[in-house]
Amino acid sequence: MRRVLDAFAVLVAAVVIFPIYWMVLAAIKPAGEIQSLHQRPWTLSPSLDAFRRVLAVNDFGRYLLNSLIVALVVVVISGLIAFLAAVALTRFHFRFRTTILVVFLIAQMVPVEALTIPLFFLVRDLGALNTLGSLMLVHTAFTLPFAIWMLRGFVAAVPDELDEAAQLDGASRLTVLWRILFPLIAPGLAATSVFSFIHAWDDFLFARTFIISATDRQTLPMALLVFFKPDENDWGAIMAASTLMTVPVLIFFLLVRRRLVSGLGGAVKD
Amino acid sequence: MKQRFTPLWLLLPAAVVLGGLFLYPMYQLGLISVLDFRQAQVSGGQPTRFVGLDNYVQLFTDPQFWSVLLATVGFAAACVVATLAVGAGLAVLLTRISRVPRLLLSLAAMAAWAVPAVSGSTVWLFLFDTDLGFVNQLLGTEGFNWMYDRYSAFALVGAVVVWSSFPFVMVTLYAGIEAISRSVLEAAALDGASTWRTFWQIMVPMLRPVLAVVVIQSIIWDFKIFTQIYVMTRGGGLAGQNLTLNVYAYQQAFASSEYGLGSAIGVVMMLILLAVTVLYLRTLRRSGEPL
Numbered sequence: 001m002r003r004v005l006d007a008f009a010v011l012v013a014a015v016v017i018f019p020i021y022w023m024v025l026a027a028i029k030p031a032g033e034i035q036s037l038h039q040r041p042w043t044l045s046p047s048l049d050a051f052r053r054v055l056a057v058n059d060f061g062r063y064l065l066n067s068l069i070v071a072l073v074v075v076v077i078s079g080l081i082a083f084l085a086a087v088a089l090t091r092f093h094f095r096f097r098t099t100i101l102v103v104f105l106i107a108q109m110v111p112v113e114a115l116t117i118p119l120f121f122l123v124r125d126l127g128a129l130n131t132l133g134s135l136m137l138v139h140t141a142f143t144l145p146f147a148i149w150m151l152r153g154f155v156a157a158v159p160d161e162l163d164e165a166a167q168l169d170g171a172s173r174l175t176v177l178w179r180i181l182f183p184l185i186a187p188g189l190a191a192t193s194v195f196s197f198i199h200a201w202d203d204f205l206f207a208r209t210f211i212i213s214a215t216d217r218q219t220l221p222m223a224l225l226v227f228f229k230p231d232e233n234d235w236g237a238i239m240a241a242s243t244l245m246t247v248p249v250l251i252f253f254l255l256v257r258r259r260l261v262s263g264l265g266g267a268v269k270d
Numbered sequence: 271m272k273q274r275f276t277p278l279w280l281l282l283p284a285a286v287v288l289g290g291l292f293l294y295p296m297y298q299l300g301l302i303s304v305l306d307f308r309q310a311q312v313s314g315g316q317p318t319r320f321v322g323l324d325n326y327v328q329l330f331t332d333p334q335f336w337s338v339l340l341a342t343v344g345f346a347a348a349c350v351v352a353t354l355a356v357g358a359g360l361a362v363l364l365t366r367i368s369r370v371p372r373l374l375l376s377l378a379a380m381a382a383w384a385v386p387a388v389s390g391s392t393v394w395l396f397l398f399d400t401d402l403g404f405v406n407q408l409l410g411t412e413g414f415n416w417m418y419d420r421y422s423a424f425a426l427v428g429a430v431v432v433w434s435s436f437p438f439v440m441v442t443l444y445a446g447i448e449a450i451s452r453s454v455l456e457a458a459a460l461d462g463a464s465t466w467r468t469f470w471q472i473m474v475p476m477l478r479p480v481l482a483v484v485v486i487q488s489i490i491w492d493f494k495i496f497t498q499i500y501v502m503t504r505g506g507g508l509a510g511q512n513l514t515l516n517v518y519a520y521q522q523a524f525a526s527s528e529y530g531l532g533s534a535i536g537v538v539m540m541l542i543l544l545a546v547t548v549l550y551l552r553t554l555r556r557s558g559e560p561l
Contacts, residue, residue, distance in 0.1 A: 002368065009363055009371040013378040019433070020381055022404065023393040037412065039404045081283045088280035100281070102551065107292055109547040111494040113516050114536035117523050118298035119291070141291035144284060173276065202386045204497040209524065221388040225501070235396050242389035253384035254377075 023246070026239035027051065034236045050240035054227075060241060062216060063223040068248070070132050070219060071200040074139045075193045081140070082147035082192065083155075087181060089148070090155045091163070108145040112138075113205055120209050130214035138206055143196040150195070154188025155181065190256050198249055220245045299540070303533035312529065325534040334510070335518075335535075342493065342514040345424055349492040352432045354485065357439025362469060364444050376441070383437035387497040394430045395502055417503060420511040427502050427512070431495060439484050446480040447473060479554070486550040490543055496520070515539050 026034060028046040033039075054060045089101060119138055128134040162184075163176045171179070204221040211217050224245065227238045303325055310316040329335050360379070364372050385393075398405050400415045417423045450473065458468050474481070496516045499506070506513040506521060513521070515535055523532030 002366070005363060005367050006371045009367045009375045012360065012363075013371070013374040016375075016378040016382050016433070019390070019393045019397060020385060022397060023389070026396060035402065037401060037407065039402065039407055041404070081287060084280040085284040088277035092277035094277050097277075105551070106544075106547055107288060109490055109543060109550070110292060110296070111490070111516075111539055111543050113494050113496050114519065114539045115292075115295040115299060116520060117302060117529055117533050117536060118295035120524075121298070121302075122291075122295060138291060141287050144287060148284065198384070198386070202388070202497070204388055204500070205520070221386070221497070224388055224392065233399075235399070235402060238392050239396065242392050246385050246389045249384045249386060250381060253380055257380055 020246070023239050024243050026235060027243045029236065031236055050236035051244075053234075054237050054240045054244065058223070058226060058237075059216075060220075060223060060244065063218050063220050064244060066132055066217060067201055067219040067221075067245075070135045070139065071197045073136045074143060074200040075196045077136070078140045078143045078147050078196050079189050079193060082144055082151050083182065083185070083189065084177075085144075085148045086151035086155045087177065090152055091160070104145045104148050108149060112142050116205060116209055119206070123210055128210075130211055130217055132217055132219075134210040135200070135203065135206060135219065138210075139196075139200040139203060143199050147192045147196055150192050151185065151188055154185040158184045194252055194256050197252060201245075201249060296540070299533050299536050302529055303537045305530050307530040307533070309527040312527065321530070325530045329531060329534050329538070338510075338513045338515060338518045339538075341424070341512075342516075345428065345514060346489065346492040346495075349428050349431045349435075349495075350485070350488045352428065353435050353439055353488050353492070356432060357436040357484070358443055360436070360440045361443035361447060362465075362473075364440070365447055366465075376444075379437035379440055382433055383441075385434060387434065388501055390430050390434050391498050391501040394426065394433075398426055418508065420507065423503055423507055423512050427495075427498050430498050430502070431492060435488065435491060439488065442480060442484055443477065446477045450476050482550065482553045486546060486553075489546055493543060493546075494539070 022041075025041070025043060027050050028048065029043045029050075030045055030047045031049065033043055033045075085104075089097060123129055123134045123137075126134075128137070158181060163180055166176050166180050167173075202221065203219070207219045207222050211219070211222065220241070224238065224241045227234045227241065304320060304322060305311075306319040306321045306324070311318045360375065364375060367375075382390075397403055398416045400406065401412055406412050406414055416426050454472060454476075455468065458472055463471070494516050495514065499512060499514055499517050500520075503512040505525075506517050510518075510521075516539065519532045519535035519539070521532075522528045522535060
């Protein structure tokens with residue numbers, strides 16, 4: 001029985017990974033094989049033509065950089081703000097604490113997509129249309145509730161006695177915050193970062209809405225659509241661009257895999 | 271760290287960001303939805319005018335709105351059920367297999383989870399392409415366009431959604447099952463309980479809180495899917511046959527410059543998901559989770 005289940009699991013794993021395999025494969029196939037009416041699940045003459053087309057001709061390096069800048073800024077700022085809020089919500093007992101927690105929980109459920117229209121006008125009034133800053137701003141806000149919720153579990157796991165002992169030794173509140181709590185919850189921050197990073201990296205809707213005319217400020221998801229053409233899609237380039245977009249997330253994800261699960265467990269159980 | 275005002279200082283940055291970019295836009299959304307707000311008002315050519323519930327009346331008397339609403343609910347429901355079935359099934363499978371297949375399956379799932387929505391959409395589009403797609407060539411159905419028919423298009427988008435969201439369900443439930451003590455499961459096995467019975471009568475009740483989180487999260491995610499629909503059906507499909515509320519609101523606002531109408535759709539969506547959230551909070555409270 002176990003053997004049958006093992007074999008079934010491996011089969012499922014193969015099916016699940018297949019689209020990713022196909023994406024990378026199509027990205028390195030020579031143009032002739034992509035256009036073929038008999039697609040083979042392998043290639044004997046891999047080429048980097050599609051990548052060259054994407055990076056050199058269409059300046060994809062710039063969009064990659066734009067996406068990276070936005071995502072990293074969001075990760076850092078949202079992580080910092082969430083850390084402070086998580087400390088407030090776990091280390092202190094004050095009136096309305098539960099209310100504030102519920103508000104964050106509800107904020108996490110808000111369909112931010114529905115806010116596209118007012119946010120468009122807000123960003124326009126700030127004069128921030130066509131800037132990467134507009135994307136950093138909204139994604140910092142969108143990732144905040146979940147980050148706070150998730151970090152709370154990690155801060156709660158650090159025993160209270162630790163900061164009390166440090167305070168007795170004469171450490172100021174700031175010192176406790178930065179020298180003691182912050183390093184201890186670094187693993188939690190790493191897990192939280194993944195979610196914030198992916199959220200900002202994946203965003204298509206707001207990039208499409210805010211970056212209207214400045215093509216050099218585009219991020220990856222929008223830039224990718226350039227290769228869809230009414231007459232004939234350049235599948236090789238689309239797959240190469242998709243691969244470029246997937247690889248950073250994949251690496252990030254696999255690196256913090258274990259912490260991700262424990263972090264989710266914390267967020268779910270608390 | 272016992273001074274009175276410290277927690278408020280620590281919460282201040284979060285409050286400012288969320289107030290400015292959640293609360294204020296939510297208020298604005300409601301406001302725009304009761305205004306006559308179109309291209310002329312955007313460019314400042316005409317003043318905005320309060321029109322009360324006119325946008326809502328126009329919306330509710332439009333048969334397309336009801337058809338889109340129905341499609342959204344149906345599509346989200348199908349995605350949620352499929353995601354949960356696949357995720358829960360594979361979570362149970364993970365507990366009964368050897369180490370290497372388990373590692374392979376969780377790595378594959380993690381990889382699918384990590385793939386950005388846009389990349390996932392384009393890859394599946396290529397796999398199901400009319401002539402060059404591997405699937406059509408495999409099935410011998412070359413020339414069949416999956417995006418022409420409303421239901422096959424929805425099914426394909428749904429497949430991408432399930433593919434990218436089942437890992438969250440699987441990983442979360444698996445962690446939950448692992449947390450159930452071995453002895454409980456062993457006792458059940460000793461008493462001769464079948465896998466099926468163990469699942470329904472031991473795991474499901476013990477996993478209730480985790481299941482609630484997973485179900486509600488899935489409902490909320492699948493109800494507001496935008497990227498996959500927009501990219502795969504090119505903004506809503508032929509004659510808008512694959513529109514969901516989200517994409518519909520976006521098109522009304524940014525393609526037709528009907529910002530008032532688009533906001534009204536946004537408000538409807540907010541209210542529906544708010545109802546789901548309230549349900550969620552009640553479930554959490556009932557299961558005795560301390561906040």
